[in-house]
Amino acid sequence: MRIYLASPLGFSEAGRAFNAGTLIPLIERLGHEVLDPWQLTDPASIESIRQMPFGADRKEAFRKLNAEIGRANAQAIDRCDAVLAVLDGVDVDSGTAAEIGYACAKGKPVVGYRGDFRLSADNEGAIVNLQVEYFIRASGGIIVEALADIGGALESLRRSEPPRRQDSREKRGGIERREHPQPINLEMNPYSSIIITGGNGMLAHAFVRNLAARGLRAVTLDRTACDIASESDVRRLFAGHRPTLLLNCAAHTKVDLCEEQQELADAINGQGVGHLARLAKEHGTFLVQFSTDFVFDGSGTRPYRTDDPVRPLSAYGRSKLLGEQQLQANAPAKWIIARTAWLYGRNGPCFPRTMIERGKAGSPLRVVNDQIGSPTYTEDLAAATLDLIDRDATGIWHLTNTGSVSWYEFARAALEEFGVSADLGPTTTADWQKLRPKSAIRPAYSVLDVEPFARKTGRAMRPWREALRDYYAAVARDGFA
Ligand SMILES: NC(=O)c1ccc[n+]([C@@H]2O[C@H](COP(=O)([O-])OP(=O)(O)OC[C@H]3O[C@@H](n4cnc5c(N)ncnc54)[C@H](OP(=O)(O)O)[C@@H]3O)[C@@H](O)[C@H]2O)c1
Numbered sequence: 001m002r003i004y005l006a007s008p009l010g011f012s013e014a015g016r017a018f019n020a021g022t023l024i025p026l027i028e029r030l031g032h033e034v035l036d037p038w039q040l041t042d043p044a045s046i047e048s049i050r051q052m053p054f055g056a057d058r059k060e061a062f063r064k065l066n067a068e069i070g071r072a073n074a075q076a077i078d079r080c081d082a083v084l085a086v087l088d089g090v091d092v093d094s095g096t097a098a099e100i101g102y103a104c105a106k107g108k109p110v111v112g113y114r115g116d117f118r119l120s121a122d123n124e125g126a127i128v129n130l131q132v133e134y135f136i137r138a139s140g141g142i143i144v145e146a147l148a149d150i151g152g153a154l155e156s157l158r159r160s161e162p163p164r165r166q167d168s169r170e171k172r173g174g175i176e177r178r179e180h181p182q183p184i185n186l187e188m189n190p191y192s193s194i195i196i197t198g199g200n201g202m203l204a205h206a207f208v209r210n211l212a213a214r215g216l217r218a219v220t221l222d223r224t225a226c227d228i229a230s231e232s233d234v235r236r237l238f239a240g241h242r243p244t245l246l247l248n249c250a251a252h253t254k255v256d257l258c259e260e261q262q263e264l265a266d267a268i269n270g271q272g273v274g275h276l277a278r279l280a281k282e283h284g285t286f287l288v289q290f291s292t293d294f295v296f297d298g299s300g301t302r303p304y305r306t307d308d309p310v311r312p313l314s315a316y317g318r319s320k321l322l323g324e325q326q327l328q329a330n331a332p333a334k335w336i337i338a339r340t341a342w343l344y345g346r347n348g349p350c351f352p353r354t355m356i357e358r359g360k361a362g363s364p365l366r367v368v369n370d371q372i373g374s375p376t377y378t379e380d381l382a383a384a385t386l387d388l389i390d391r392d393a394t395g396i397w398h399l400t401n402t403g404s405v406s407w408y409e410f411a412r413a414a415l416e417e418f419g420v421s422a423d424l425g426p427t428t429t430a431d432w433q434k435l436r437p438k439s440a441i442r443p444a445y446s447v448l449d450v451e452p453f454a455r456k457t458g459r460a461m462r463p464w465r466e467a468l469r470d471y472y473a474a475v476a477r478d479g480f481a
Contacts, residue, residue: 152215198250270322298443345378359422
Protein backbone atom coordinates (compact mmCIF):
# COMPACT_ATOMS: atom_id res chain seq x y z
CA MET A 1 0.00 0.00 0.00
CA ARG A 2 1.03 3.62 -0.42
CA ILE A 3 1.02 5.12 3.07
CA TYR A 4 0.78 8.85 3.56
CA LEU A 5 2.69 9.74 6.71
CA ALA A 6 0.90 12.55 8.51
CA SER A 7 3.53 13.25 11.09
CA PRO A 8 3.83 16.65 12.69
CA LEU A 9 7.19 15.49 14.03
CA GLY A 10 8.87 17.02 10.99
CA PHE A 11 8.73 20.37 12.81
CA SER A 12 11.61 19.42 15.07
CA GLU A 13 15.00 17.90 14.42
CA ALA A 14 14.43 15.08 16.90
CA GLY A 15 11.05 14.42 15.26
CA ARG A 16 12.56 14.34 11.78
CA ALA A 17 15.16 11.87 13.04
CA PHE A 18 12.37 9.71 14.47
CA ASN A 19 10.47 9.78 11.18
CA ALA A 20 13.56 8.98 9.13
CA GLY A 21 15.15 6.49 11.51
CA THR A 22 12.16 4.64 12.91
CA LEU A 23 8.76 5.29 11.35
CA ILE A 24 9.64 5.31 7.67
CA PRO A 25 11.89 2.20 7.82
CA LEU A 26 9.15 0.44 9.81
CA ILE A 27 6.51 1.15 7.15
CA GLU A 28 8.91 0.10 4.42
CA ARG A 29 9.83 -3.10 6.26
CA LEU A 30 6.11 -3.92 6.29
CA GLY A 31 6.27 -3.80 2.50
CA HIS A 32 4.54 -0.43 2.02
CA GLU A 33 5.62 2.66 0.14
CA VAL A 34 5.84 5.90 2.15
CA LEU A 35 4.54 9.24 0.96
CA ASP A 36 6.24 11.67 3.29
CA PRO A 37 4.86 15.19 2.88
CA TRP A 38 7.92 16.65 4.58
CA GLN A 39 9.88 15.58 1.51
CA LEU A 40 7.53 17.76 -0.56
CA THR A 41 8.38 20.78 1.54
CA ASP A 42 11.57 22.73 1.15
CA PRO A 43 12.84 23.46 4.69
CA ALA A 44 14.97 26.33 3.35
CA SER A 45 11.92 28.20 2.06
CA ILE A 46 10.20 27.84 5.45
CA GLU A 47 13.34 29.05 7.19
CA SER A 48 13.71 32.05 4.88
CA ILE A 49 10.14 33.15 5.63
CA ARG A 50 10.74 32.65 9.35
CA GLN A 51 13.67 35.07 9.08
CA MET A 52 11.49 37.79 7.51
CA PRO A 53 10.52 40.72 9.71
CA PHE A 54 7.04 40.48 11.19
CA GLY A 55 4.46 42.25 9.05
CA ALA A 56 2.13 41.92 6.10
CA ASP A 57 4.79 40.52 3.72
CA ARG A 58 5.76 37.76 6.10
CA LYS A 59 2.11 36.92 6.68
CA GLU A 60 1.42 36.81 2.94
CA ALA A 61 4.52 34.65 2.30
CA PHE A 62 3.34 32.16 4.93
CA ARG A 63 -0.17 32.19 3.48
CA LYS A 64 1.16 31.34 0.02
CA LEU A 65 3.50 28.66 1.33
CA ASN A 66 0.74 27.05 3.41
CA ALA A 67 -1.59 27.03 0.41
CA GLU A 68 1.15 25.32 -1.65
CA ILE A 69 1.84 22.79 1.08
CA GLY A 70 -1.89 22.17 1.49
CA ARG A 71 -2.31 21.51 -2.24
CA ALA A 72 0.73 19.19 -2.38
CA ASN A 73 -0.46 17.31 0.70
CA ALA A 74 -3.98 16.93 -0.68
CA GLN A 75 -2.59 15.52 -3.93
CA ALA A 76 -0.43 13.07 -2.01
CA ILE A 77 -3.40 12.02 0.15
CA ASP A 78 -5.47 11.49 -3.01
CA ARG A 79 -2.77 9.11 -4.26
CA CYS A 80 -2.36 7.13 -1.04
CA ASP A 81 -4.11 3.91 0.01
CA ALA A 82 -3.98 4.66 3.72
CA VAL A 83 -2.73 7.29 6.15
CA LEU A 84 -0.56 6.81 9.19
CA ALA A 85 -1.16 9.75 11.52
CA VAL A 86 1.15 10.44 14.43
CA LEU A 87 -0.80 11.77 17.43
CA ASP A 88 -0.17 12.98 20.90
CA GLY A 89 2.95 14.57 19.61
CA VAL A 90 4.96 17.67 19.76
CA ASP A 91 3.14 19.82 17.30
CA VAL A 92 -0.19 18.26 16.36
CA ASP A 93 -1.66 21.47 15.05
CA SER A 94 -4.52 22.60 12.87
CA GLY A 95 -2.43 21.66 9.81
CA THR A 96 -2.34 18.03 10.94
CA ALA A 97 -6.05 18.17 11.76
CA ALA A 98 -6.70 19.45 8.24
CA GLU A 99 -4.67 16.63 6.67
CA ILE A 100 -6.47 13.94 8.67
CA GLY A 101 -9.86 15.60 8.21
CA TYR A 102 -9.26 15.71 4.45
CA ALA A 103 -8.12 12.06 4.39
CA CYS A 104 -11.17 10.93 6.41
CA ALA A 105 -13.57 12.91 4.24
CA LYS A 106 -11.98 11.24 1.20
CA GLY A 107 -12.66 7.84 2.76
CA LYS A 108 -8.98 7.00 3.21
CA PRO A 109 -8.34 4.42 5.93
CA VAL A 110 -6.40 6.02 8.77
CA VAL A 111 -4.28 4.50 11.51
CA GLY A 112 -3.50 6.90 14.35
CA TYR A 113 -0.29 6.12 16.20
CA ARG A 114 -0.40 7.58 19.67
CA GLY A 115 3.26 7.65 20.51
CA ASP A 116 4.67 8.83 23.77
CA PHE A 117 6.31 12.10 22.76
CA ARG A 118 4.44 14.57 24.95
CA LEU A 119 7.19 17.17 24.59
CA SER A 120 4.84 20.10 24.38
CA ALA A 121 1.45 18.63 25.14
CA ASP A 122 -0.10 21.98 25.93
CA ASN A 123 -3.80 22.54 26.16
CA GLU A 124 -4.25 23.50 22.52
CA GLY A 125 -2.25 20.50 21.35
CA ALA A 126 -4.40 18.25 23.50
CA ILE A 127 -7.59 19.69 21.98
CA VAL A 128 -6.34 19.24 18.42
CA ASN A 129 -5.33 15.70 19.31
CA LEU A 130 -8.88 15.04 20.44
CA GLN A 131 -10.23 16.44 17.17
CA VAL A 132 -7.91 14.26 15.16
CA GLU A 133 -8.79 11.18 17.21
CA TYR A 134 -12.44 11.91 16.64
CA PHE A 135 -11.96 12.15 12.86
CA ILE A 136 -10.09 8.86 12.85
CA ARG A 137 -12.59 6.95 14.96
CA ALA A 138 -15.61 8.44 13.20
CA SER A 139 -14.26 7.41 9.81
CA GLY A 140 -13.67 3.83 10.93
CA GLY A 141 -9.93 4.16 11.52
CA ILE A 142 -7.89 2.53 14.24
CA ILE A 143 -5.78 4.08 16.98
CA VAL A 144 -2.79 2.15 18.25
CA GLU A 145 -0.40 2.96 21.05
CA ALA A 146 2.63 0.90 20.19
CA LEU A 147 4.87 0.86 17.15
CA ALA A 148 4.51 -2.91 17.07
CA ASP A 149 0.76 -2.55 16.50
CA ILE A 150 1.00 -0.34 13.41
CA GLY A 151 1.50 -3.22 10.94
CA GLY A 152 -1.49 -5.19 12.20
CA ALA A 153 -3.71 -2.12 12.18
CA LEU A 154 -2.78 -1.26 8.59
CA GLU A 155 -3.48 -4.87 7.61
CA SER A 156 -6.84 -4.97 9.32
CA LEU A 157 -7.85 -1.72 7.59
CA ARG A 158 -6.84 -3.28 4.31
CA ARG A 159 -8.97 -6.36 5.15
CA SER A 160 -12.02 -4.42 6.27
CA GLU A 161 -11.86 -2.22 3.16
CA PRO A 162 -13.85 0.76 4.34
CA PRO A 163 -16.05 2.35 1.68
CA ARG A 164 -14.19 4.71 -0.60
CA ARG A 165 -15.69 8.17 -0.98
CA GLN A 166 -16.38 9.36 -4.46
CA ASP A 167 -14.93 12.59 -5.65
CA SER A 168 -17.39 15.32 -4.79
CA ARG A 169 -16.91 17.05 -8.12
CA GLU A 170 -19.23 16.07 -10.87
CA LYS A 171 -19.39 17.35 -14.44
CA ARG A 172 -22.87 18.34 -15.49
CA GLY A 173 -23.29 19.71 -19.04
CA GLY A 174 -19.71 20.88 -19.12
CA ILE A 175 -20.12 22.81 -15.89
CA GLU A 176 -18.15 21.61 -12.96
CA ARG A 177 -20.57 21.48 -10.08
CA ARG A 178 -19.41 21.15 -6.51
CA GLU A 179 -21.63 18.86 -4.50
CA HIS A 180 -22.02 19.23 -0.79
CA PRO A 181 -19.10 17.35 0.70
CA GLN A 182 -20.07 13.86 1.78
CA PRO A 183 -20.42 13.57 5.54
CA ILE A 184 -17.76 11.63 7.38
CA ASN A 185 -18.81 8.01 7.69
CA LEU A 186 -20.11 7.81 11.23
CA GLU A 187 -20.46 4.08 11.08
CA MET A 188 -17.72 2.98 13.44
CA ASN A 189 -15.16 0.36 12.62
CA PRO A 190 -16.17 -2.21 15.27
CA TYR A 191 -12.55 -2.76 16.19
CA SER A 192 -11.78 0.86 17.12
CA SER A 193 -12.48 0.38 20.81
CA ILE A 194 -12.93 -3.18 22.02
CA ILE A 195 -14.06 -4.06 25.52
CA ILE A 196 -14.21 -7.56 26.96
CA THR A 197 -16.29 -8.07 30.08
CA GLY A 198 -15.66 -11.12 32.24
CA GLY A 199 -12.03 -10.49 31.41
CA ASN A 200 -10.65 -13.20 33.72
CA GLY A 201 -12.57 -16.00 32.08
CA MET A 202 -11.50 -18.73 29.72
CA LEU A 203 -13.07 -17.29 26.59
CA ALA A 204 -11.93 -13.72 27.34
CA HIS A 205 -8.29 -14.87 27.32
CA ALA A 206 -8.79 -16.60 23.98
CA PHE A 207 -10.20 -13.36 22.55
CA VAL A 208 -7.20 -11.37 23.75
CA ARG A 209 -4.88 -13.80 21.96
CA ASN A 210 -6.98 -13.88 18.78
CA LEU A 211 -7.23 -10.11 18.63
CA ALA A 212 -3.50 -9.68 19.26
CA ALA A 213 -2.79 -12.01 16.35
CA ARG A 214 -4.75 -9.55 14.19
CA GLY A 215 -2.85 -6.58 15.59
CA LEU A 216 -5.82 -5.51 17.70
CA ARG A 217 -5.93 -4.74 21.37
CA ALA A 218 -8.89 -4.97 23.73
CA VAL A 219 -9.47 -3.58 27.19
CA THR A 220 -10.46 -6.46 29.47
CA LEU A 221 -12.56 -5.76 32.52
CA ASP A 222 -12.95 -8.36 35.22
CA ARG A 223 -15.83 -8.53 37.65
CA THR A 224 -14.22 -6.03 40.03
CA ALA A 225 -13.82 -3.47 37.22
CA CYS A 226 -17.34 -4.01 35.89
CA ASP A 227 -20.00 -6.18 37.48
CA ILE A 228 -22.44 -6.59 34.59
CA ALA A 229 -25.28 -7.23 37.03
CA SER A 230 -24.86 -3.62 38.22
CA GLU A 231 -26.49 -1.12 35.88
CA SER A 232 -24.35 1.72 37.24
CA ASP A 233 -21.15 -0.27 36.56
CA VAL A 234 -22.31 -0.87 33.00
CA ARG A 235 -23.16 2.83 32.55
CA ARG A 236 -19.72 3.77 33.80
CA LEU A 237 -18.12 1.32 31.41
CA PHE A 238 -19.85 2.86 28.39
CA ALA A 239 -19.25 6.45 29.50
CA GLY A 240 -15.57 5.78 30.19
CA HIS A 241 -14.62 3.54 27.28
CA ARG A 242 -17.19 4.32 24.57
CA PRO A 243 -16.75 0.82 23.13
CA THR A 244 -17.42 0.18 19.46
CA LEU A 245 -17.41 -3.56 20.16
CA LEU A 246 -18.30 -5.26 23.42
CA LEU A 247 -17.56 -8.96 23.76
CA ASN A 248 -19.48 -10.10 26.80
CA CYS A 249 -17.60 -13.06 28.23
CA ALA A 250 -18.99 -12.48 31.73
CA ALA A 251 -21.39 -15.10 33.03
CA HIS A 252 -22.29 -17.19 36.03
CA THR A 253 -21.05 -20.43 34.48
CA LYS A 254 -21.16 -22.80 37.46
CA VAL A 255 -24.07 -24.85 36.18
CA ASP A 256 -24.80 -26.86 39.34
CA LEU A 257 -24.39 -23.88 41.66
CA CYS A 258 -26.92 -21.93 39.56
CA GLU A 259 -29.59 -24.39 40.81
CA GLU A 260 -29.15 -22.89 44.31
CA GLN A 261 -28.50 -19.37 43.01
CA GLN A 262 -31.20 -18.85 40.40
CA GLU A 263 -31.65 -15.18 41.36
CA LEU A 264 -27.97 -14.41 41.07
CA ALA A 265 -27.74 -16.39 37.82
CA ASP A 266 -30.66 -14.37 36.38
CA ALA A 267 -29.13 -11.10 37.57
CA ILE A 268 -25.83 -11.83 35.79
CA ASN A 269 -26.79 -14.00 32.81
CA GLY A 270 -30.17 -12.36 32.26
CA GLN A 271 -30.62 -8.79 33.49
CA GLY A 272 -26.88 -8.10 33.19
CA VAL A 273 -27.15 -8.74 29.45
CA GLY A 274 -30.17 -6.41 29.37
CA HIS A 275 -28.06 -3.59 30.86
CA LEU A 276 -25.35 -4.18 28.26
CA ALA A 277 -27.89 -4.25 25.42
CA ARG A 278 -29.60 -0.99 26.43
CA LEU A 279 -26.31 0.88 26.74
CA ALA A 280 -24.97 -0.69 23.52
CA LYS A 281 -28.09 0.55 21.76
CA GLU A 282 -27.59 4.05 23.16
CA HIS A 283 -23.93 4.15 22.13
CA GLY A 284 -24.14 2.35 18.77
CA THR A 285 -21.94 -0.46 20.12
CA PHE A 286 -21.73 -3.86 18.42
CA LEU A 287 -22.69 -6.28 21.23
CA VAL A 288 -21.69 -9.92 21.24
CA GLN A 289 -23.27 -12.24 23.77
CA PHE A 290 -22.44 -15.90 24.35
CA SER A 291 -25.17 -18.37 25.08
CA THR A 292 -25.40 -22.11 25.44
CA ASP A 293 -26.64 -25.42 24.11
CA PHE A 294 -28.38 -25.74 27.49
CA VAL A 295 -31.26 -23.59 26.19
CA PHE A 296 -32.45 -26.80 24.46
CA ASP A 297 -34.10 -29.76 26.25
CA GLY A 298 -32.05 -32.42 24.47
CA SER A 299 -34.96 -34.36 23.00
CA GLY A 300 -33.80 -33.57 19.44
CA THR A 301 -32.39 -36.16 17.09
CA ARG A 302 -30.53 -33.88 14.65
CA PRO A 303 -28.29 -30.88 15.27
CA TYR A 304 -30.30 -27.98 16.72
CA ARG A 305 -30.94 -25.05 14.42
CA THR A 306 -30.98 -21.51 15.69
CA ASP A 307 -34.75 -21.24 15.32
CA ASP A 308 -35.60 -24.57 16.94
CA PRO A 309 -37.83 -24.25 20.01
CA VAL A 310 -35.97 -23.68 23.28
CA ARG A 311 -36.81 -25.34 26.61
CA PRO A 312 -34.02 -25.15 29.15
CA LEU A 313 -33.92 -27.87 31.81
CA SER A 314 -31.68 -26.08 34.31
CA ALA A 315 -31.51 -22.78 36.22
CA TYR A 316 -28.34 -21.95 34.25
CA GLY A 317 -30.08 -22.66 30.93
CA ARG A 318 -33.06 -20.51 31.96
CA SER A 319 -30.83 -17.61 32.97
CA LYS A 320 -28.90 -17.75 29.70
CA LEU A 321 -32.17 -17.82 27.76
CA LEU A 322 -33.29 -14.79 29.74
CA GLY A 323 -30.09 -13.09 28.57
CA GLU A 324 -30.93 -13.89 24.94
CA GLN A 325 -34.41 -12.46 25.42
CA GLN A 326 -33.15 -9.35 27.18
CA LEU A 327 -30.73 -8.67 24.36
CA GLN A 328 -33.33 -9.11 21.65
CA ALA A 329 -35.87 -6.97 23.49
CA ASN A 330 -33.34 -4.11 23.71
CA ALA A 331 -31.43 -4.91 20.55
CA PRO A 332 -28.66 -2.51 19.53
CA ALA A 333 -28.19 -1.90 15.81
CA LYS A 334 -25.59 -4.65 15.65
CA TRP A 335 -25.57 -7.72 17.82
CA ILE A 336 -24.68 -11.38 17.80
CA ILE A 337 -25.77 -14.13 20.14
CA ALA A 338 -23.31 -16.98 19.73
CA ARG A 339 -24.56 -20.21 21.28
CA THR A 340 -21.72 -22.53 22.03
CA ALA A 341 -21.20 -25.76 24.00
CA TRP A 342 -18.81 -27.82 26.08
CA LEU A 343 -16.18 -25.09 26.11
CA TYR A 344 -12.58 -25.72 27.14
CA GLY A 345 -9.40 -23.69 26.89
CA ARG A 346 -6.02 -22.96 28.40
CA ASN A 347 -7.22 -20.50 31.03
CA GLY A 348 -9.21 -21.65 33.98
CA PRO A 349 -10.78 -24.93 34.97
CA CYS A 350 -12.56 -26.95 32.31
CA PHE A 351 -13.61 -30.54 31.72
CA PRO A 352 -10.55 -31.95 29.92
CA ARG A 353 -8.19 -30.25 32.38
CA THR A 354 -10.10 -31.72 35.33
CA MET A 355 -9.93 -35.19 33.74
CA ILE A 356 -6.19 -34.85 33.11
CA GLU A 357 -5.38 -33.55 36.60
CA ARG A 358 -7.58 -36.09 38.39
CA GLY A 359 -6.36 -38.86 36.13
CA LYS A 360 -2.74 -37.98 36.89
CA ALA A 361 -3.55 -37.91 40.61
CA GLY A 362 -4.83 -41.48 40.34
CA SER A 363 -8.49 -40.70 41.12
CA PRO A 364 -11.00 -43.07 39.52
CA LEU A 365 -13.02 -41.26 36.85
CA ARG A 366 -16.64 -42.20 36.20
CA VAL A 367 -18.10 -40.14 33.38
CA VAL A 368 -21.57 -40.14 31.82
CA ASN A 369 -21.82 -41.85 28.48
CA ASP A 370 -25.38 -40.86 27.58
CA GLN A 371 -25.10 -37.10 27.07
CA ILE A 372 -23.97 -36.15 23.58
CA GLY A 373 -22.54 -32.81 22.49
CA SER A 374 -19.71 -31.03 20.67
CA PRO A 375 -16.59 -30.07 22.66
CA THR A 376 -15.48 -26.58 21.60
CA TYR A 377 -12.04 -24.99 21.90
CA THR A 378 -12.17 -21.37 23.10
CA GLU A 379 -9.58 -20.30 20.49
CA ASP A 380 -11.83 -21.60 17.69
CA LEU A 381 -14.90 -19.93 19.16
CA ALA A 382 -13.09 -16.58 19.43
CA ALA A 383 -11.78 -16.81 15.85
CA ALA A 384 -15.22 -17.77 14.51
CA THR A 385 -16.87 -14.89 16.35
CA LEU A 386 -14.40 -12.38 14.87
CA ASP A 387 -15.02 -13.86 11.42
CA LEU A 388 -18.74 -13.18 11.88
CA ILE A 389 -18.08 -9.62 13.07
CA ASP A 390 -15.83 -9.07 10.03
CA ARG A 391 -18.76 -10.02 7.84
CA ASP A 392 -21.17 -7.73 9.63
CA ALA A 393 -23.26 -10.73 10.72
CA THR A 394 -26.10 -10.23 13.12
CA GLY A 395 -28.61 -12.43 14.96
CA ILE A 396 -28.27 -15.84 16.60
CA TRP A 397 -25.44 -18.16 15.52
CA HIS A 398 -24.40 -21.63 16.61
CA LEU A 399 -20.64 -21.92 17.03
CA THR A 400 -19.05 -25.19 18.13
CA ASN A 401 -16.37 -27.49 16.82
CA THR A 402 -17.89 -30.13 14.56
CA GLY A 403 -18.65 -33.77 15.34
CA SER A 404 -20.20 -35.14 18.51
CA VAL A 405 -19.25 -37.37 21.42
CA SER A 406 -20.40 -38.32 24.90
CA TRP A 407 -18.66 -36.84 27.93
CA TYR A 408 -17.10 -40.26 28.54
CA GLU A 409 -15.67 -40.39 25.01
CA PHE A 410 -14.43 -36.82 25.35
CA ALA A 411 -12.65 -37.71 28.62
CA ARG A 412 -11.05 -40.74 26.97
CA ALA A 413 -9.83 -38.63 24.03
CA ALA A 414 -8.39 -35.95 26.35
CA LEU A 415 -6.50 -38.52 28.44
CA GLU A 416 -5.23 -40.17 25.27
CA GLU A 417 -4.09 -36.85 23.78
CA PHE A 418 -2.23 -35.91 26.98
CA GLY A 419 -0.77 -39.40 27.38
CA VAL A 420 -2.35 -39.95 30.81
CA SER A 421 -3.40 -43.46 31.76
CA ALA A 422 -6.21 -43.32 34.27
CA ASP A 423 -8.93 -45.46 35.78
CA LEU A 424 -11.71 -44.20 33.49
CA GLY A 425 -15.12 -45.82 33.21
CA PRO A 426 -18.54 -44.91 31.83
CA THR A 427 -21.62 -44.21 33.89
CA THR A 428 -25.19 -43.08 33.18
CA THR A 429 -26.96 -39.81 33.88
CA ALA A 430 -29.42 -41.67 36.12
CA ASP A 431 -26.63 -43.13 38.27
CA TRP A 432 -24.80 -39.77 38.43
CA GLN A 433 -28.01 -38.04 39.47
CA LYS A 434 -28.45 -40.56 42.32
CA LEU A 435 -25.00 -39.68 43.63
CA ARG A 436 -25.56 -35.89 43.27
CA PRO A 437 -29.28 -35.23 43.48
CA LYS A 438 -28.75 -31.46 43.58
CA SER A 439 -26.91 -31.29 40.29
CA ALA A 440 -28.54 -29.59 37.31
CA ILE A 441 -30.34 -31.60 34.66
CA ARG A 442 -28.45 -31.46 31.38
CA PRO A 443 -29.76 -32.15 27.88
CA ALA A 444 -29.11 -35.71 26.63
CA TYR A 445 -28.37 -34.43 23.12
CA SER A 446 -27.27 -30.87 22.42
CA VAL A 447 -25.37 -30.90 19.15
CA LEU A 448 -25.75 -27.54 17.38
CA ASP A 449 -26.08 -26.98 13.65
CA VAL A 450 -23.05 -24.93 12.57
CA GLU A 451 -23.75 -25.03 8.83
CA PRO A 452 -25.00 -21.40 8.69
CA PHE A 453 -21.59 -20.26 9.96
CA ALA A 454 -19.86 -22.18 7.17
CA ARG A 455 -22.20 -20.68 4.58
CA LYS A 456 -21.67 -17.15 5.89
CA THR A 457 -17.88 -17.32 6.14
CA GLY A 458 -16.98 -19.86 3.50
CA ARG A 459 -15.12 -21.99 6.04
CA ALA A 460 -16.30 -24.80 8.29
CA MET A 461 -15.57 -25.08 12.00
CA ARG A 462 -12.84 -27.63 12.77
CA PRO A 463 -13.62 -31.18 13.93
CA TRP A 464 -13.48 -31.32 17.74
CA ARG A 465 -10.68 -33.89 17.81
CA GLU A 466 -8.41 -31.70 15.71
CA ALA A 467 -9.05 -28.78 18.04
CA LEU A 468 -8.30 -30.98 21.07
CA ARG A 469 -4.93 -31.84 19.51
CA ASP A 470 -4.14 -28.11 19.22
CA TYR A 471 -5.21 -27.63 22.83
CA TYR A 472 -2.72 -30.28 23.87
CA ALA A 473 0.01 -28.61 21.80
CA ALA A 474 -0.73 -25.21 23.41
CA VAL A 475 -0.70 -26.66 26.94
CA ALA A 476 2.45 -28.66 26.23
CA ARG A 477 4.12 -25.45 25.01
CA ASP A 478 2.79 -22.89 27.51
CA GLY A 479 1.23 -24.93 30.33
CA PHE A 480 -2.20 -24.46 31.86
CA ALA A 481 -2.83 -20.82 32.73
N1 LIG B 1 -17.87 -23.16 29.76
C1 LIG B 1 -18.75 -23.78 28.99
O1 LIG B 1 -18.76 -25.00 28.87
C2 LIG B 1 -19.77 -22.97 28.21
C3 LIG B 1 -20.68 -23.67 27.41
C4 LIG B 1 -21.61 -22.92 26.70
C5 LIG B 1 -21.62 -21.56 26.79
N2 LIG B 1 -20.72 -20.91 27.59
C6 LIG B 1 -20.78 -19.46 27.67
O2 LIG B 1 -19.57 -18.94 27.15
C7 LIG B 1 -19.26 -17.72 27.81
C8 LIG B 1 -17.83 -17.74 28.31
O3 LIG B 1 -17.69 -18.79 29.23
P1 LIG B 1 -16.31 -19.18 29.93
O4 LIG B 1 -16.23 -20.64 29.88
O5 LIG B 1 -15.20 -18.36 29.40
O6 LIG B 1 -16.65 -18.77 31.41
P2 LIG B 1 -15.68 -18.49 32.64
O7 LIG B 1 -14.31 -18.99 32.36
O8 LIG B 1 -16.40 -18.98 33.84
O9 LIG B 1 -15.63 -16.92 32.66
C9 LIG B 1 -16.71 -16.13 33.05
C10 LIG B 1 -16.16 -14.91 33.70
O10 LIG B 1 -17.24 -14.06 34.05
C11 LIG B 1 -16.93 -13.46 35.29
N3 LIG B 1 -18.14 -13.00 35.96
C12 LIG B 1 -19.03 -13.71 36.70
N4 LIG B 1 -20.01 -12.90 37.14
C13 LIG B 1 -19.74 -11.66 36.66
C14 LIG B 1 -20.36 -10.39 36.78
N5 LIG B 1 -21.48 -10.25 37.49
N6 LIG B 1 -19.81 -9.34 36.16
C15 LIG B 1 -18.67 -9.47 35.47
N7 LIG B 1 -18.02 -10.64 35.34
C16 LIG B 1 -18.55 -11.73 35.92
C17 LIG B 1 -16.24 -14.53 36.06
O11 LIG B 1 -15.49 -13.92 37.08
P3 LIG B 1 -15.25 -14.66 38.47
O12 LIG B 1 -14.27 -15.73 38.12
O13 LIG B 1 -14.72 -13.58 39.32
O14 LIG B 1 -16.57 -15.20 38.89
C18 LIG B 1 -15.39 -15.19 34.99
O15 LIG B 1 -14.11 -14.60 34.93
C19 LIG B 1 -20.32 -17.54 28.88
O16 LIG B 1 -21.33 -16.72 28.40
C20 LIG B 1 -20.86 -18.94 29.07
O17 LIG B 1 -22.18 -18.93 29.56
C21 LIG B 1 -19.80 -21.61 28.30
